[in-house]
Amino acid sequence: MARYELVKRSVALITLTNPPVNALSSAVRHAIAKSMDHALNDPKVTAVVICGENGRFCGGADIREFAGPLRGPPLVPLLDAIEAGEKPVVAAIEGVALGGGFELALVCHYRIAHFKARLGLPEVTLGILPAAGGTQRLPRLIGIPAALELITTGRHISAQEALKLGIVDQVTEQNACEVAVEFALRAVAKPLSSRRVSMLTTPCPPDLDGLLEAVTMQVKKKARGVMAPLACIQAVRAAATMPYSKGIKRESELMATLFNSGQARALQYCFFAQRTAGKWTLPSGAQWNNSKPREIRSAAIIGLGTMGRGIVVSLARVGISVIAVESEKKLLETGKQMVIGMLERDAKRRGVSASLNLLKFTLSLQDLKDVDLVIEAVFEDMALKKRVFQELSKVCRPATLLCTNTSGLDVDALAGVTDRPHLVVGMHFFSPAHVMKLLEVVCGPRSSSETIATAMILGKRMGKVSVAVGNCPGFVGNRMLKPYLDQATFLLEEGATPEQIDKALEDFGFAMGVFRMSDLAGLDVGWRVRKESGLTGPDVDPKNPPRRRQGRRYCPIPDMVCEQGRFGQKTGRGWYMYDKPGGTNAKPDPLIQNLLEMYRSRYGIQPRNISDQEIIERCLFALANEGFRILEDGIAARPEDIDVIYLFGYGFPRHGGGPMFYASMVGLERVLERLEHYHQAHPDVPHLEPSPLLKKLVACGSPPVQKWREHIKTMHSHL
Numbered sequence: 147m148a149r150y151e152l153v154k155r156s157v158a159l160i161t162l163t164n165p166p167v168n169a170l171s172s173a174v175r176h177a178i179a180k181s182m183d184h185a186l187n188d189p190k191v192t193a194v195v196i197c198g199e200n201g202r203f204c205g206g207a208d209i210r211e212f213a214g215p216l217r218g219p220p221l222v223p224l225l226d227a228i229e230a231g232e233k234p235v236v237a238a239i240e241g242v243a244l245g246g247g248f249e250l251a252l253v254c255h256y257r258i259a260h261f262k263a264r265l266g267l268p269e270v271t272l273g274i275l276p277a278a279g280g281t282q283r284l285p286r287l288i289g290i291p292a293a294l295e296l297i298t299t300g301r302h303i304s305a306q307e308a309l310k311l312g313i314v315d316q317v318t319e320q321n322a323c324e325v326a327v328e329f330a331l332r333a334v335a336k337p338l339s340s341r342r343v344s345m346l347t348t349p350c351p352p353d354l355d356g357l358l359e360a361v362t363m364q365v366k367k368k369a370r371g372v373m374a375p376l377a378c379i380q381a382v383r384a385a386a387t388m389p390y391s392k393g394i395k396r397e398s399e400l401m402a403t404l405f406n407s408g409q410a411r412a413l414q415y416c417f418f419a420q421r422t423a424g425k426w427t428l429p430s431g432a433q434w435n436n437s438k439p440r441e442i443r444s445a446a447i448i449g450l451g452t453m454g455r456g457i458v459v460s461l462a463r464v465g466i467s468v469i470a471v472e473s474e475k476k477l478l479e480t481g482k483q484m485v486i487g488m489l490e491r492d493a494k495r496r497g498v499s500a501s502l503n504l505l506k507f508t509l510s511l512q513d514l515k516d517v518d519l520v521i522e523a524v525f526e527d528m529a530l531k532k533r534v535f536q537e538l539s540k541v542c543r544p545a546t547l548l549c550t551n552t553s554g555l556d557v558d559a560l561a562g563v564t565d566r567p568h569l570v571v572g573m574h575f576f577s578p579a580h581v582m583k584l585l586e587v588v589c590g591p592r593s594s595s596e597t598i599a600t601a602m603i604l605g606k607r608m609g610k611v612s613v614a615v616g617n618c619p620g621f622v623g624n625r626m627l628k629p630y631l632d633q634a635t636f637l638l639e640e641g642a643t644p645e646q647i648d649k650a651l652e653d654f655g656f657a658m659g660v661f662r663m664s665d666l667a668g669l670d671v672g673w674r675v676r677k678e679s680g681l682t683g684p685d686v687d688p689k690n691p692p693r694r695r696q697g698r699r700y701c702p703i704p705d706m707v708c709e710q711g712r713f714g715q716k717t718g719r720g721w722y723m724y725d726k727p728g729g730t731n732a733k734p735d736p737l738i739q740n741l742l743e744m745y746r747s748r749y750g751i752q753p754r755n756i757s758d759q760e761i762i763e764r765c766l767f768a769l770a771n772e773g774f775r776i777l778e779d780g781i782a783a784r785p786e787d788i789d790v791i792y793l794f795g796y797g798f799p800r801h802g803g804g805p806m807f808y809a810s811m812v813g814l815e816r817v818l819e820r821l822e823h824y825h826q827a828h829p830d831v832p833h834l835e836p837s838p839l840l841k842k843l844v845a846c847g848s849p850p851v852q853k854w855r856e857h858i859k860t861m862h863s864h865l
């Protein structure tokens with residue numbers, strides 16, 4: 147767990163050996179304690195260097211150990227002892243120094259960083275705080291404002307920034323370990339007292355309270371209801387107002403309040419769920435680690451609408467050459483100008499040059515004959531998509547992968563019109579595609595494992611979180627959205643307002659409430675889909691009761707809003723009003739209020755006061771209930787995948803863990819009881835009827851999310 151060597155006759159080199167990130171597990175802490183003891187007591191040793199194996203210094207505490215009781219030496223006294231030692235200790239930072247790894251570096255008397263290294267205190271993103279002295283030492287080293295920013299955001303910084311801030315003493319392009327050994331030899335004769343960071347006085351800004359107040363406001367605005375950043379601020383205050391010996395106790399007390407909180411559990415679950423999601427597996431046995439992806443050097447995008455443009459940018463900025471196709475000259479020219487603008491702005495922000503030379507724009511599908519992969523992003527119309535896929539089959543070489551960016555249509559039906567159904571897969575991006583991190587990779591029954599592997603890895607290369615899902619209407623994300631949106635509109639009928647529902651969801655932590663989100667996405671899209679599926683418009687039988695369709699409750703209010711030309715932000719009116727078309731400042735609209743009142747009186751609905759609790763329960767439990775059905779149907783392989791989709795594609799708050807984890811945190815028994823209650827009150831809403839899997843899990847004693855898979859016996863997995 148740590149290797150001990152004597153180098154240059156007098157330097158003890160301690161190498162952490164706990165792959166893949168050299169996390170500070172109990173065994174590693176034990177090995178460091180033993181090695182330090184040895185080094186400090188061996189008269190031959192005049193200095194110590196600490197580094198990590200495989201070019202990675204240390205990824206911090208072992209998060210997997212958080213669930214169990216503390217074993218092995220605790221970190222704080224171990225680190226205090228390193229700092230207090232009488233021989234100089236130098237940290238050789240390669241790769242990463244994060245969390246406890248950064249705190250380990252902070253107790254070393256000197257820090258040498260490789261120029262590619264990244265440093266940071268990301269604990270806040272796990273719902274906790276740096277609890278091995280980080281909140282006390284960093285402010286002493288770099289001052290309160292800079293330390294607050296790093297600790298409350300968890301941002302990683304480059305070695306260069308660390309040098310500027312005064313965190314590291316030297317940045318090198320050579321082997322950091324070798325440089326550190328030489329540095330250590332030179333440090334032997336120098337006094338250590340000024341190098342012990344815990345002994346420094348924290349440089350204090352003149353108006354400490356004002357600064358802390360301002361940061362508190364910022365944090366509350368950015369992360370509503372999230373506890374950890376606020377605790378971080380309190381811990382940093384202690385660094386400014388107390389000696390280290392007291393401050394470290396305060397840090398530990400604050401950590402204790404966070405450590406067992408639901409938010410910390412949820413955020414740590416998200417960390418692992420995100421990493422599990424890439425590990426897809428098919429019933430055939432093919433999976434992420436035994437299927438070879440194809441290398442993709444060139445791609446084509448069909449359609450330069452909002453989605454197509456975002457996808458072109460996502461591909462070009464990772465070095466893939468892209469041919470973009472449109473059907474008309476004017477659309478092609480507009481799309482081209484927009485893509486170039488987006489790429490230039492993106493490159494400027496990242497301080498690189500825009501890869502415009504990778505782009506080609508054309509009106510002819512014939513130009514696609516040699517590309518490795520095509521992503522179709524035309525209008526959401528099955529007949530049109532089928533025509534495109536037939537054409538692609540004829541034009542592209544037989545090995546070209548054909549992908550569709552449909553947000554819910556049948557991927558297998560598209561595969562069926564091609565000459566290569568095994569090379570067809572869905573790549574469902576989220577708008578705007580160059581910003582949103584989620585990619586649903588939709589596996590049709592005939593998609594080959596090589597095709598799936600290629601789409602998954604391509605997503606990762608574009609910086610996306612790729613999740614493999616099965617093929618059904620709406621796949622995972624949009625299928626679950628339906629019952630969620632339905633509940634929101636039913637609540638409008640019953641007496642709520644869009645702003646009340648949005649506020650409840652935003653207070654819960656959603657980036658945007660459901661109505662603001664719909665205004666942003668555009669209301670006409672759903673209206674068109676409802677018209678096409680006969681739920682509204684001229685095809686509806688006039689004898690059909692107005693608030694029922696296809697045997698279940700139906701809310702026509704969204705159709706009425708669209709009939710008034712209110713399509714959301716882009717028209718300046720939707721569920722809210724905006725200053726102008728394209729405006730983003732949503733204000734409640736009295737016209738919507740009138741519409742709701744008239745609607746209720748027309749149908750004799752007595753509006754009632756609806757509590758925020760009912761809003762959250764009905765929207766979120768209906769959402770999770772559909773998630774259980776998706777698991778039963780084999781459309782998602784595990785609850786973590788569903789949660790990752792909602793975290794990265796739909797703005798579900800990370801500190802809630804995602805809809806499935808949230809249900810488990812509330813307690814499955816309670817979710818079942820509330821769904822039964824609401825279903826009884828609304829028997830014409832099938833989405834509120836508890837799913838068989840939820841009932842089964844409750845009957846089995848509500849196992850933790852990670853164990854649900856053992857209880858899911860899918861007859862036909864779609865994955």
Ligand SMILES: C[C@H](O)[C@H](C)C(=O)SCCNC(=O)CCNC(=O)[C@H](O)C(C)(C)COP(=O)([O-])OP(=O)([O-])OC[C@H]1O[C@@H](n2cnc3c(N)ncnc32)[C@H](O)[C@@H]1OP(=O)([O-])[O-]
Nearest residue numbers: 167169205206207208209210244245246268276277278421
């Ligand atoms: C006292 C102190 O104050 C406290 C309280 C703390 O210190 S709290 C802890 C603070 N530290 C962190 O928050 C850092 C978390 N890690 C990362 O940010 C990244 O991992 C990485 C270091 C930047 C590498 O990224 P990567 O893209 O190269 O690989 P990966 O796929 O992410 O990770 C590779 C594998 O390593 C696992 N892993 C990574 N970091 C881990 C950690 N700290 N503990 C346990 N496992 C970890 C991860 O689950 C994955 O496992 P598997 O899926 O292969 O089975």
